[in-house]
Amino acid sequence: MDLLTILQVLDSTMRLAVPLLLACLAGLYSERAGIFDIGLEGKMLAAAFLSAAVAYTSGSAWVGLGAGIVASLALSAVHGLASITFRGNQLISGVAINFLAAGLTVVVAQSWFGQGGRTPQLAGAARFEPITLPFAEAIRDVAFIGPVYYELISGHTALVYIALLFVPLTWWVMYRTRFGLRLRAVGENPAAVDTAGISVVGLRYVAVLICGVLCGIAGAYLATALQASFVKDMSAGRGFIALAALIFAKWRPWYVLYACLLFGFLQAMALRPDVIESVLSFKVNAQLLDVLPYILTVIILAGFVGKAIPPRAGGEPYVKER
Amino acid sequence: MTTAPAIELKGISKSFGPVQANKDISICVMPGTIHGIIGENGAGKSTLMSILYGFYKADAGEIFIAGQKTTIPDSQAAIAAGIGMVFQHFKLVENFTVLENIVLGAEDSGLLRPSLARARRELKALADEYELNVDPDAVVQDIGVGMQQRVEILKALYRRADILILDEPTGVLTPAEADHLFRILENLKREGKTIILITHKLREIMDATDTVSVMRRGEMTATVKTADTSPAELAELMVGRKVLLQVEKAPAQVGATILDVQNLNVTDNKGVHRVKDVSFNVKAGEILGIAGVSGNGQSELLEVLGGYEKATGQILMNGTPIDLTGAKSDGRSRRARGIAHVPEDRQREGLIMDYQAWENVAFGYHHDPAFQSGMFMNHAAIKADTVEKMARFDVRPPDPRLAAKSFSGGNQQKIVLAREIERNPDLLLIGQPTRGVDIGAIEFIHQQIVALRDQGKAILLVSVELEEILALSDRIAVMFDGRMMGERMPQDTDEKELGMMMAGMTKEDAA
Numbered sequence: 072m073d074l075l076t077i078l079q080v081l082d083s084t085m086r087l088a089v090p091l092l093l094a095c096l097a098g099l100y101s102e103r104a105g106i107f108d109i110g111l112e113g114k115m116l117a118a119a120f121l122s123a124a125v126a127y128t129s130g131s132a133w134v135g136l137g138a139g140i141v142a143s144l145a146l147s148a149v150h151g152l153a154s155i156t157f158r159g160n161q162l163i164s165g166v167a168i169n170f171l172a173a174g175l176t177v178v179v180a181q182s183w184f185g186q187g188g189r190t191p192q193l194a195g196a197a198r199f200e201p202i203t204l205p206f207a208e209a210i211r212d213v214a215f216i217g218p219v220y221y222e223l224i225s226g227h228t229a230l231v232y233i234a235l236l237f238v239p240l241t242w243w244v245m246y247r248t249r250f251g252l253r254l255r256a257v258g259e260n261p262a263a264v265d266t267a268g269i270s271v272v273g274l275r276y277v278a279v280l281i282c283g284v285l286c287g288i289a290g291a292y293l294a295t296a297l298q299a300s301f302v303k304d305m306s307a308g309r310g311f312i313a314l315a316a317l318i319f320a321k322w323r324p325w326y327v328l329y330a331c332l333l334f335g336f337l338q339a340m341a342l343r344p345d346v347i348e349s350v351l352s353f354k355v356n357a358q359l360l361d362v363l364p365y366i367l368t369v370i371i372l373a374g375f376v377g378k379a380i381p382p383r384a385g386g387e388p389y390v391k392e393r
Numbered sequence: 394m395t396t397a398p399a400i401e402l403k404g405i406s407k408s409f410g411p412v413q414a415n416k417d418i419s420i421c422v423m424p425g426t427i428h429g430i431i432g433e434n435g436a437g438k439s440t441l442m443s444i445l446y447g448f449y450k451a452d453a454g455e456i457f458i459a460g461q462k463t464t465i466p467d468s469q470a471a472i473a474a475g476i477g478m479v480f481q482h483f484k485l486v487e488n489f490t491v492l493e494n495i496v497l498g499a500e501d502s503g504l505l506r507p508s509l510a511r512a513r514r515e516l517k518a519l520a521d522e523y524e525l526n527v528d529p530d531a532v533v534q535d536i537g538v539g540m541q542q543r544v545e546i547l548k549a550l551y552r553r554a555d556i557l558i559l560d561e562p563t564g565v566l567t568p569a570e571a572d573h574l575f576r577i578l579e580n581l582k583r584e585g586k587t588i589i590l591i592t593h594k595l596r597e598i599m600d601a602t603d604t605v606s607v608m609r610r611g612e613m614t615a616t617v618k619t620a621d622t623s624p625a626e627l628a629e630l631m632v633g634r635k636v637l638l639q640v641e642k643a644p645a646q647v648g649a650t651i652l653d654v655q656n657l658n659v660t661d662n663k664g665v666h667r668v669k670d671v672s673f674n675v676k677a678g679e680i681l682g683i684a685g686v687s688g689n690g691q692s693e694l695l696e697v698l699g700g701y702e703k704a705t706g707q708i709l710m711n712g713t714p715i716d717l718t719g720a721k722s723d724g725r726s727r728r729a730r731g732i733a734h735v736p737e738d739r740q741r742e743g744l745i746m747d748y749q750a751w752e753n754v755a756f757g758y759h760h761d762p763a764f765q766s767g768m769f770m771n772h773a774a775i776k777a778d779t780v781e782k783m784a785r786f787d788v789r790p791p792d793p794r795l796a797a798k799s800f801s802g803g804n805q806q807k808i809v810l811a812r813e814i815e816r817n818p819d820l821l822l823i824g825q826p827t828r829g830v831d832i833g834a835i836e837f838i839h840q841q842i843v844a845l846r847d848q849g850k851a852i853l854l855v856s857v858e859l860e861e862i863l864a865l866s867d868r869i870a871v872m873f874d875g876r877m878m879g880e881r882m883p884q885d886t887d888e889k890e891l892g893m894m895m896a897g898m899t900k901e902d903a904a
Contacts, residue, residue: 249500249508256486256497263484266446267498267548268469383487391448 074215076346078222080339085227086297088335089234090115090289090306094313095320095327096237097285103245103322104278105258105384109165110150111286112310113172118143118290120176123190123301124183126197132295135197136230139294140287146172147283155275158388169310177303190294190301199228199296228296230288235328237285242324254278258382261389271389286310308365315368321379337364397460399424399556399587400445405454407440414440416611418454422556422604427578427588429598429619432608432631433831434802438591441608442558446478447471458556477549481561483541487534491527491544492516495551512551519550523580524573539570546577557581558589563597567686568859568892575601593832595624596860607631632833642843645867648677650712651820651851652698657706659693659875667693668704669875675820675851680842682854682866686895690875691855692737695824698853699734700727711819728757733813735806737824737855743809744797751779751793754812782811787837803834810838814845821845824855839865859888859895873897 094111101108118139126135146168153164177188184190207225210217245251253274257264261271289309294301312334320326340347341360348354400422407415414437422428432438444451447465456463458474465471471478485494492512500508513529520526525543533541542562549557559578563571578588578601590602598605599619606616607630615630652675659668668690675681685691696702700723708715710730716722727734736742744753755764755775764775779793786807788800797805806826813821826842827835842865846852856862862869863883871878871894878894893899 247505249503249505252489252493252497252500252505256489259486259488260484263486263494263497266468266478266480266484268467268472269498 074218075222078218080336080343080346082223082226083339083342084332084336085223085231086335087338088331089231090292090297090309091313091316091334092328092331093234093237093285093289093292094310095316095331096241096324097282097289098313098317099241099320099322099324099327100254100278100285101282102317102385103258103382104254104275105261105382105387105389106150106154106275106279106282107161107165107386108150108279108282109162109311109314110146110168110172111282111313112306112308113165113169114143114146114283114286115290115293115306115310116169116176116304117146117172118287119294119305120180120190120290120301122287122291123193123294124180126193126295127191127300130195130197132193132197132199135295136288136291139291140284143287143290144280144283147279147286151276151279154388155272155279158390161386161388173304176301180301188303193295193299197295198299199230199292201226201228202232228292230292230296233288234292238324238328241327245324250277255382258384261384265389265391275389312364312368315371318379318381319371322382334364334367337367396424398422398457399459400589401457401460402441402445403455403457405441405444405451405456407444407449407451413611415444415451418608418611418613420606420613420616422587422589424459424555424587425582425585426603427582427590427601429590429592429602429605430608431592431595431598431605431627433593433833434829435610435831436608436631437611438608439560442478442560442589442591445471446476446558472552472554475553475555476558477546477552477554477556478558479542479545479549479560479562481564483538483545485533485541485544487532489533490529491531491533491536491547492529494533494544495529495548499552515551516547519547522584523550524577525550538565539567539573542566542574543577554586556587556589558591560591561593562590563592563594565687567896568888569896571597595627598627599624609633628832632831634833640839640843640864642865643847645680645846646678646849647867648849650674650676651710652853653709653712654698655707655709657694657697657704657708659690659697659702659704661693661702667875668697671706671872671875671877673870673877673880675853677819677851678846678849679867680846680852680854680865682856682862682869683872684859684862684869684891684895685855685857685872687857689872689895691872692824693875694872695734695737695822695853695855698727698732698822699736700724700732724757725760728816728818731819733816733818733821735809735813735821735823735826737828739802739805739809744805746798747796749794749796750783750788750800750808751776753797753808754779754782754793756812758812758816782815783808785815786811786841801831801834802829803831803838806830806838807834810841814841818850820851820853822853822855825857826854827856827858827861859891862891863888871895 094115098108098111121142122135122139125138126132150164150168153159154161180190181188204225207221211221245255253264253269257271257274264274265271293305298305316327316330316334320330341363344355344357344360398421402418402420405415405418418441430438440449443449447467447470456465463474465474492509495516496508496512501511502508516529525547527540527543527547533544562574566574582588592598602619604616605619607614607627609631654674655672657668657671661667671694683691693702697704703722704717708717710732715730740746764771776793783791783793788804788807823842826838830838842852854865866883868880869883869886870880871891873895874897
């Protein structure tokens with residue numbers, strides 16, 4: 072197996088890890104604040120649809136991104152209202168959002184575009200194009216560094232770089248800022264935050280809305296960067312895989328990156344049965360490769376990967392006690 | 394010139410639905426004093442302090458802080474007015490460091506680093522000034538409760554509190570830790586801070602306070618100088634009638650050994666060795682009291698004896714061994730052997746809070762043929778039995794259809810006691826019999842325990858209240874870190890010695 076093949080696999084690992092990474096970071100903000108969110112999937116789907124629809128109509132991928140974020144934020148607001156203001160069950164609210172998004176996107180897409188529940192193909196500026204980083208062409212032929220820089224590091228869409236920047240940014244926000252301290256505190260012991268004179272409700276809404284923004288970017292990436300249109304159920308369980316990755320990463324930003332890269336890698340391998348065949352020197356059933364990420368999800372959720380302690384107040388609405 | 398009171402409340406009233414928690418309460422707390430507020434559970438102490446800390450809005454009344462009329466709509470306003478509160482259940486983030494907990498909510502700017510640095514400096518100064526030593530980098534879940542409480546006090550001081558409210562601060566402390574706390578409070582008082590101490594323990598009021606206010610059923614019944622009053626008078630003011638503070642009991646008529654525990658070991662499901670090689674016995678007609686700070690193995694010991702925790706070793710009941718690990722190691726077989734159990738946590742282990750009183754009375758004894766009618770349960774029989782038990786144990790209100798959660802703590806405990814004692818057991822296990830129970834009910838419960846002893850039954854009492862252990866026990870054993878530290882006769886020992894044993898020290902260590 073040559074360097075180029077390895078780089079190709081790693082390159083698609085990166086592209087496939089990005090939506091997981093964004094969704095996983097979205098979940099991190101929400102869950103660290105004590106709001107469980109299994110509606111990541113639905114929010115991504117809604118964002119994917121609206122971003123594709125608006126990008127097609129406006130001809131601008133960036134306007135589409137904005138619309139995707141708005142769609143996701145709207146669902147986040149519903150989740151916030153249900154689980155923070157009305158102290159409802161967070162799982163049920165999340166499930167409702169997933170169902171709502173799965174059904175509504177297809178129905179609206181059919182009504183707007185009449186193409187069987189999908190949006191028209193995006194082209195040109197309506198889609199995020201790969202960016203060639205400076206000097207990529209120039210050093211392309213330098214041994215090792217050249218191909219690595221050209222194939223792997225350069226040549227992604229803007230959203231990939233934005234997603235990667237969110238990892239250190241999230242770490243910094245969580246562990247180096249006042250907001251991060253309070254956010255982590257409200258997920259562990261909201262009573263401590265409340266008695267310190269800080270609004271539990273306010274903090275949790277901010278967390279849920281940040282989650283909405285990140286899910287929005289993730290959804291827009293699916294429809295306007297990774298693919299070139301919205302298709303039914305295109306999030307394909309990524310929201311749930313992101314949740315598994317979040318548990319795997321023990322709710323920590325850098326571990327989130329590693330966990331998502333692992334899942335991205337498995338998805339990339341599923342696309343390249345030829346590579347696996349050459350490594351293992353026997354044929355592997357392609358469907359088996361497809362289900363690998365999901366099997367890993369089940370294994371992680373079944374608790375085989377050490378003890379992950381979730382935020383202590385996670386899933387519980389805050390009621391002021393006497 | 395007279396100084397303005399640190400806090401003055403005028404005509405505070407607060408209702409929750411039909412329940413009036415505070416009725417026209419006025420109180421005046423002078424600066425630089427320790428002011429005690431004493432009252433039974435539900436007397437309205439916590440409600441009053443929650444109003445002062447901005448958790449509730451009073452229906453009527455005014456608050457003056459240092460002579461200025463102040464409104465306190467939320468905790469932020471209370472903190473700004475210089476009020477700090479140490480809650481009974483600490484409000485700390487367990488996986489944060491001490492420093493992070495202190496800074497939380499009182500940060501200087503958006504970035505943490507400068508806030509943490511300043512807090513570290515101030516913490517050192519506060520520690521030197523008030524004997525409040527804590528390790529700023531320790532994680533809260535790794536430090537003891539005494540230390541956690543100091544973190545709560547430091548939190549308030551860091552926010553420049555001049556008035557410190559402590560709600561039942563000694564409930565979780567050893568006697569030595571409590572003494573340390575009161576030394577800290579004295580230091581704070583000397584520096585001019587005002588302290589409000591809420592408690593139901595008369596001894597603390599007598600030892601630590603300058604002035605004491607008594608609350609009963611939402612009303613302030615008296616405010617007196619501590620030096621001018623006595624525990625008996627305060628108890629009468631709290632309850633509204635004369636109370637026997639001492640348990641009256643005749644000398645024990647000790648009979649044969651009922652329970653004999655030999656080399657008992659318990660390892661919990663986390664692999665922690667909770668009970669270490671414990672041996673003791675309880676004889677007919679005596680009360681063996683087990684003292685200790687909570688979490689030193691007493692709970693696990695009770696769970697093993699009650700049949701819902703596995704153990705190794707040997708336990709003989711009336712001379713025959715009981716099954717500690719196998720199929721017969723459950724609550725039902727224990728009851729069949731004449732062991733009745735009043736668990737420590739009555740709301741989680743003793744009762745099902747959403748079930749009605751009669752259902753709770755049948756629990757554990759629902760196989761009783763008297764409660765059956767063919768293949769169905771005989772509800773009428775159970776209810777009739779419950780009415781009888783409620784009358785005998787003075788449960789109020791005597792309504793068998795009321796859910797367990799609708800009764801007060803004392804009456805819930807009476808329901809559990811009635812269920813267990815009325816079965817005429819050979820051995821009664823009783824954990825924390827009066828936790829969260831009013832003084833009036835405490836008296837009644839103690840009398841019932843002594844009456845059972847006088848019928849020649851064996852009683853194993855576990856309590857973290859040293860006073861209760863001393864008042865009831867015919868023999869006292871102390872547990873520390875899963876081990877028995879030794880046994881004492883109540884007449885040969887005192888709180889000081891027991892307190893040292895509870896902290897893991899023997900007489901020789903202290904000498």
